[in-house]
Amino acid sequence: DAGVTQSPTHLIKTRGQQVTLRCSPKSGHDTVSWYQQALGQGPQFIFQYYEEEERQRGNFPDRFSGHQFPNYSSELNVNALLLGDSALYLCASSLPFGNTGELFFGEGSRLTVL
Amino acid sequence: AQTVTQSQPEMSVQEAETVTLSCTYDTSESDYYLFWYKQPPSRQMILVIRQEAYKQQNATENRFSVNFQKAAKSFSLKISDSQLGDAAMYFCAYTSYSGAGSYQLTFGKGTKLSVIP
Numbered sequence: 509d510a511g512v513t514q515s516p517t518h519l520i521k522t523r524g525q526q527v528t529l530r531c532s533p534k535s536g537h538d539t540v541s542w543y544q545q546a547l548g549q550g551p552q553f554i555f556q557y558y559e560e561e562e563r564q565r566g567n568f569p570d571r572f573s574g575h576q577f578p579n580y581s582s583e584l585n586v587n588a589l590l591l592g593d594s595a596l597y598l599c600a601s602s603l604p605f606g607n608t609g610e611l612f613f614g615e616g617s618r619l620t621v622l
Numbered sequence: 623a624q625t626v627t628q629s630q631p632e633m634s635v636q637e638a639e640t641v642t643l644s645c646t647y648d649t650s651e652s653d654y655y656l657f658w659y660k661q662p663p664s665r666q667m668i669l670v671i672r673q674e675a676y677k678q679q680n681a682t683e684n685r686f687s688v689n690f691q692k693a694a695k696s697f698s699l700k701i702s703d704s705q706l707g708d709a710a711m712y713f714c715a716y717t718s719y720s721g722a723g724s725y726q727l728t729f730g731k732g733t734k735l736s737v738i739p
Contacts, residue, residue: 541726543727548731548732549731549732550626550713550715550729550730550731550732551667551713551727551729552729553726553727553728556726564726566726596665598667600667602725610657610669610672611667611669611725611727612669613659613666613667613668614666615664615665615666616665616666
């Protein structure tokens with residue numbers, strides 16, 4: 509049973525550039541959430557996708573956008589990168605209903621902005 | 623807004639001993655879930671244990687147990703018979719139902735647990 513997979517695992521960008529991170533949910537899951545984890549901090553909720561729509565959003569600027577595809581995979585896009593966007597980006601998948609809030613996480617994509 | 627506080631940035635424990643990690647939270651909701659997640663150096667968050675707020679009985683998973691004090695809004699994790707593989711960052715997390723099947727987790731800042739051989 510494949511778990512949550514993310515790509516790339518590491519990447520380096522410069523300020524002002526754009527980045528796309530990718531996520532495939534755990535088999536049988538159709539809801540994908542994205543979290544940002546700065547160094548030494550707990551993860552912070554960015555947004556959640558279900559049925560190809562953004563269902564809920566955390567306190568992140570519009571530079572952060574996403575997409576969910578019909579196969580439930582998802583992308584996180586960040587435009588106009590800032591130094592402060594350097595972080596580990598975690599994707600998590602879950603079931604939408606009858607769910608007790610448990611998330612299954614991928615290993616993350618480590619973004620460094622220079 | 624819900625908040626989760628972990629007051630111990632770092633803890634250490636001797637192998638085979640018992641350690642307790644602390645967590646407090648703030649919410650106005652009556653129905654919610656609490657979690658402890660483990661994040662080893664490999665980075666993947668792994669669920670350790672889950673507690674439903676409506677259940678009075680404390681959750682237990684093998685060597686891991688919680689002390690859930692709803693009135694005090696406290697949710698501590700006890701690790702018994704600590705093993706070297708328990709060394710990791712531990713995050714306390716909270717969630718409540720946000721509507722339309724939507725949940726989002728609010729995490730604490732984490733506690734780094736070291737296990738001394």
